[in-house]
Amino acid sequence: MKIRKNDLVAVITGNDADLNKSRRVLRTLPSKDKVVVEGVNRVYKHVRPSKRNMQGGRLSKEMPIQQSNVLLFCPSCRRGVRTAVKVEQDGSKFLACKKCSGQLRLIARPKAVRIQG
Numbered sequence: 685m686k687i688r689k690n691d692l693v694a695v696i697t698g699n700d701a702d703l704n705k706s707r708r709v710l711r712t713l714p715s716k717d718k719v720v721v722e723g724v725n726r727v728y729k730h731v732r733p734s735k736r737n738m739q740g741g742r743l744s745k746e747m748p749i750q751q752s753n754v755l756l757f758c759p760s761c762r763r764g765v766r767t768a769v770k771v772e773q774d775g776s777k778f779l780a781c782k783k784c785s786g787q788l789r790l791i792a793r794p795k796a797v798r799i800q801g
């Protein structure tokens with residue numbers, strides 16, 4: 685799964701779909717291929733005041749959505765984009781934006797690291 689916690693993503697399907705809006709990933713559930721995105725797929729639960737929750741009222745909570753319904757957000761394109769793995773000359777690998785080729789995240793460090801001194 686490409687998406688990790690604290691990544692910025694754009695949601696592409698569902699009620700909260702907005703390709704041009706960046707949202708933060710709160711949690712990932714790799715075994716289920718799902719992610720929890722801030723403010724997306726929110727459910728409300730009405731609770732009475734209790735020992736655990738003195739206030740009661742309306743609690744909201746984000747539910748997981750399929751990771752295929754989100755795209756990584758590219759800051760330079762300012763939208764959700766498809767990604768490709770890009771290998772640099774030094775052997776380092778990056779997750780890159782398919783539109784602008786901008787590097788979104790380092791995947792693997794260069795193979796041969798020259799130690800100075």
Ligand SMILES: [Zn+2]
Pocket residue numbers: 758759760761762765781782783784785786
């Ligand atoms: Zn881009």
